[in-house]
Amino acid sequence: MKCPRCGIDGDRVLETRTSQAGSVVRRRRECLKCRFRFTTYETIERMPLVVIKRDGTREPYDRTKLLNGIATACRKRPVSAAKIENVVNDIEDSLSDKYQTEIKSSEIGKLVLEGLLDVDEVSYVRFASVYRKFTNIDKFAKELSKIKKERRWKKKHQ
Numbered sequence: 563m564k565c566p567r568c569g570i571d572g573d574r575v576l577e578t579r580t581s582q583a584g585s586v587v588r589r590r591r592e593c594l595k596c597r598f599r600f601t602t603y604e605t606i607e608r609m610p611l612v613v614i615k616r617d618g619t620r621e622p623y624d625r626t627k628l629l630n631g632i633a634t635a636c637r638k639r640p641v642s643a644a645k646i647e648n649v650v651n652d653i654e655d656s657l658s659d660k661y662q663t664e665i666k667s668s669e670i671g672k673l674v675l676e677g678l679l680d681v682d683e684v685s686y687v688r689f690a691s692v693y694r695k696f697t698n699i700d701k702f703a704k705e706l707s708k709i710k711k712e713r714r715w716k717k718k719h720q
Contacts, residue, residue, distance in 0.1 A: 635688040653673045
């Protein structure tokens with residue numbers, strides 16, 4: 563690793579830590595010549611993912627777009643930025659486990675709903691209302707009853 567101060571290719575690793583559920587390695591380094599200390603990050607290189615939209619168009623996967631969509635559903639709810647980040651990390655881990663290069667936006671939406679149901683039920687319903695395009699109150703009520711059933715089932719089996 564080249565030193566950002568003197569440009570010499572030679573350093574020693576002082577400390578190594580993992581973060582973001584083990585998908586990022588942070589290393590604290592020291593240049594062997596000038597003793598300058600700096601930090602590097604190692605991440606998994608993933609194949610570029612293409613999202614197939616409902617209308618059949620394709621666009622590159624955008625982590626920021628996913629984060630913003632989930633953050634919008636969680637607005638004014640007791641959901642921390644760290645929890646939102648964890649949901650996105652879990653989704654990305656799930657996508658990379660499948661080794662796909664293309665994925666339908668509907669599959670990503672399902673993964674978001676699974677993650678939000680565990681985090682906050684109101685955020686789940688907000689996201690579902692846009693994702694599933696609720697057109698009337700009956701569809702909305704049906705989704706709420708589904709959540710209630712799942713919650714009762716979880717309580718019985720814990």
